[in-house]
Every structure is written in C-alpha cells, then in structure tokens.
Amino acid sequence: MKILVTGGAGFIGSNLVDALAVNNTHEIIVADDFSTGSRENVAQHAANPRVRVVALDIRDKYAVREIMRGVDVVYHLAVQCIRVSIRDPYLVHDVNATGTLHLLTAALDENVKRFVYCSSSEVYGTARRVPMDEEHPLVPTTPYGASKLAGETYARSFYLTYGLPVTIVRPFNTYGPREHFEGPYGEVIPKFVVRALNHAPLVIFGDGTQTRDFTDVSDTVRGLIAAGECDTLVGDVVNIARGQDVNLRDLAQIVLDTLPDSQSAIEYQAPRPGDVLRHFADISKAKRVLGFEPKIEIRQGVKRYVDWLMRSEFDPREMLSQEKLRNWE
Numbered sequence: 001m002k003i004l005v006t007g008g009a010g011f012i013g014s015n016l017v018d019a020l021a022v023n024n025t026h027e028i029i030v031a032d033d034f035s036t037g038s039r040e041n042v043a044q045h046a047a048n049p050r051v052r053v054v055a056l057d058i059r060d061k062y063a064v065r066e067i068m069r070g071v072d073v074v075y076h077l078a079v080q081c082i083r084v085s086i087r088d089p090y091l092v093h094d095v096n097a098t099g100t101l102h103l104l105t106a107a108l109d110e111n112v113k114r115f116v117y118c119s120s121s122e123v124y125g126t127a128r129r130v131p132m133d134e135e136h137p138l139v140p141t142t143p144y145g146a147s148k149l150a151g152e153t154y155a156r157s158f159y160l161t162y163g164l165p166v167t168i169v170r171p172f173n174t175y176g177p178r179e180h181f182e183g184p185y186g187e188v189i190p191k192f193v194v195r196a197l198n199h200a201p202l203v204i205f206g207d208g209t210q211t212r213d214f215t216d217v218s219d220t221v222r223g224l225i226a227a228g229e230c231d232t233l234v235g236d237v238v239n240i241a242r243g244q245d246v247n248l249r250d251l252a253q254i255v256l257d258t259l260p261d262s263q264s265a266i267e268y269q270a271p272r273p274g275d276v277l278r279h280f281a282d283i284s285k286a287k288r289v290l291g292f293e294p295k296i297e298i299r300q301g302v303k304r305y306v307d308w309l310m311r312s313e314f315d316p317r318e319m320l321s322q323e324k325l326r327n328w329e
C-alpha cells in the first residue's frame, strides 16, 4: 500500500511514520513543509527506500494533487498550532481548513481507499459534561479548534456527498518523544520537564485546576492506525485518549516527583485566552469498535519522556534558553 502522511515530520506524524514503517511492507510518503516539523524527526528512515520525505505545502492545491497520485491511504496530520491561531487565525485557517479541502479533493480524484483525518479534542471546547464522548457538543474556544472542526466538517461532507471513505480521529492531549518544547509550539509536559531539569519555575497559566486527558504518543499512534484499518469507522468519528483527566497542579508535581533533584517551584500566571478548563475523554467507542486499550499511564509516560530526553542529543540547558527566548505566552 502507498500511504501518504501529511505533517509526517512533526511530533505525532513522525511517531506514526515509525510505526507504519515497522513491517517494511508499505510505501510511505512523508509530506511536510518543515515549518514546525523537521527532517531530523524522520532521519532514521533515510536509508529505507520505502520511505520518501517530500517538501509539500498543503496550501498549494496543485502540489497536493501531484503528491496524491497512486496513494491508497492518507493520514492527514499537517497543522498549524493553537498558539499561532490566537495571533494569526488566517494562517491557521488556510492550513488547517483550506489545506484539508485541497487534500480531500485530490483524494477523491485519486479514488483513495481511506482518508484518516486527524482532528483534535479542541473541537469540543471546554467539557460541558464528563467523560466526553463523541456526541459531546462541538463548541471550540480557539480559532485553532474552529479550523480543526472546519476540516472535520469538510471531511465528513466528502463522505456524505461523494462517498470518500473518511475516518475522523479525535486525539486528546498527546505527549512523548519529539514533542515541541519551544516558544508558541511548546507543550506543557516538555516545558515542565525542561524547566525542572534547569531548576526553573514550572509555569502554570491559571490556577492549575484545569485538566487534560494526557495520552502517550505510542497510544495515540496505535489508535490512529487501528482507526485507519477499521471498516466500521468509515464515515464516523472516534476519540483516542488515555481516558483519565489530570490537572496541571498534579502534572507539575508528577514531573517534580520524576526529577527529585529539581529545585523548581510551581509558579502561577494569568490564564491564557481560549484555554479549555476541562478535557476528559470517554473512550468506550474506541474500546468497543477498535479493541483500543491505552497502555501508558501518566507517571509512566512522564518517566519515559524524561528517559528519552536524557538519551537524546538535546541539551536541556540549550532547550531552556530556546524555550525562554521564544516564549510568547
């Protein structure tokens, strides 16, 4: 099978490519504009002739049409992120919504056998009830969430109108190796870990009672692949998450427990615009339809992330200076 992974040089995308390449049976095209992802994230496949890394901007509909030739399955992950959406909603709309439309149109023309749209729990907005199943109201709080929902709505409409075999996956907050730590792209777990390693304060925006359903990237990737292989989910949507909410105070403490030599304190700053207050997934549909079982709980996942960072070529001190220099929040 020929598989196209958009955003394949990013955090989740590169972990997905690793998993898809394990059996060496598929031809994989990694398409990315490297705006936030990097070639290093997929450099481990450089010697594999079945994995091709291609520079592509999904806003270019002619280039998208070209790359789609002969593709059987699409995992569409390319995205511009939530913090960028606060200051530049047009850019984020162009990539996340219009870019998705370009991919859907090209996939339809090429008779693609499965189009997996990687959506986000951000389409729900703050939880109105928990746990949040797939029928939870869709009230995104940020332009990012709105753009992800627009992509989702286009994807579903291509199934309903043209019969394109689309599956929508809604991952919740995902963490793990290669997650961004820097500036507006930086996510809370790598930021906390980098700060704790440098004895710098762990900064929480708001009072720290906000929760997220933190999911290890290995679980998210297994969920994405299972959803992409499941015929029952064609034209349908599924949550992928750990199925447990953790508040940010507890998360900070877990990081400090994992790094007991750290002298970091927890510091509270004003809440950020649009931040959701609570996310807690109901994953019973994924369990029932996909047999999905998340394997990594949060303490274990944070420990795995720290271990990976220690083995990587990253210098935590250098990481902190990048994080601070480009920290716009």
Ligand SMILES: NC(=O)c1ccc[n+]([C@@H]2O[C@H](COP(=O)([O-])OP(=O)(O)OC[C@H]3O[C@@H](n4cnc5c(N)ncnc54)[C@H](O)[C@@H]3O)[C@@H](O)[C@H]2O)c1
Pocket: 006, 007, 008, 009, 010, 011, 012, 013, 031, 032, 033, 034, 035, 036, 037, 038, 056, 057, 058, 059, 076, 077, 078, 079, 080, 081, 095, 099, 118, 119, 120, 121, 148, 170, 171, 172, 173, 174, 175, 180
């Ligand atoms: N990280 C999470 O916690 C999380 C949670 C839920 C859903 N998701 C979804 O998972 C997917 C991947 O997210 P991620 O966290 O790996 O983000 P990421 O920023 O690491 O990856 C996105 C990739 O898209 C690429 N990209 C950006 N603009 C592009 C363009 N115009 N053309 C081509 N490529 C472009 C970037 O270079 C990057 O490699 C996204 O669809 C996101 O909405 C992520």
